Amino acid sequence: MEVNSMHSALEHEKKHTDMFCVTDWLGVFEKSERNVKYPCETFMLCHGDFLDSQSTAITLIKNPRKIDYGGNNDGGNNVEWLEAKSIRNVRHAPNAIYYKYDFDDNYRKIAVSVPSRRTIPNFEPKPAHKDQLPLANTKNS
Numbered sequence: 001m002e003v004n005s006m007h008s009a010l011e012h013e014k015k016h017t018d019m020f021c022v023t024d025w026l027g028v029f030e031k032s033e034r035n036v037k038y039p040c041e042t043f044m045l046c047h048g049d050f051l052d053s054q055s056t057a058i059t060l061i062k063n064p065r066k067i068d069y070g071g072n073n074d075g076g077n078n079v080e081w082l083e084a085k086s087i088r089n090v091r092h093a094p095n096a097i098y099y100k101y102d103f104d105d106n107y108r109k110i111a112v113s114v115p116s117r118r119t120i121p122n123f124e125p126k127p128a129h130k131d132q133l134p135l136a137n138t139k140n141s
Contacts, residue, residue, distance in 0.1 A: 006032075006040060050128040053089070059123065079110065094125055 013032035017024070029042045079099065088098040088107060098107035 005037070009033075047129045047132050048127050051089070051125040052128045053125075056089075056094070056123075056125050089125075091125075094123055 009032040010028060013028050017028055017031070019025070019028070023044075026042060026044060029040070033040065033042075080101070083101050084099045085103055086100050086107075090096065090098065095112055097110045097112055099110065100107050
């Protein structure tokens, strides 16, 4: 299986590489790709790429237990959040959450904003952090 070969290549490269900080993992990924048939794409995320999902959920989801207002889920059935194997937010569709119960299934869509008199025009998700998180003084020394 492709995932197992990638995982073993990562473990092998980590075993033979000195790592002193978190950013050294990028080098481990890049070096291990040489030995794998299908290399993975690696890129660095910055602090602006992480969105505040809690404020988004409070703003958009009116009833988190039962979604029964026009989403493309199973006709208003309860969404079993603990049974979901994958939950996905798409940047170009901020008014929807995608989930699936099995990794082999297709994503199901939940419309999280209700068309009503009080609609939220052009909701833009907020970043989780405005600036980089400060490091403790013990980590810098």
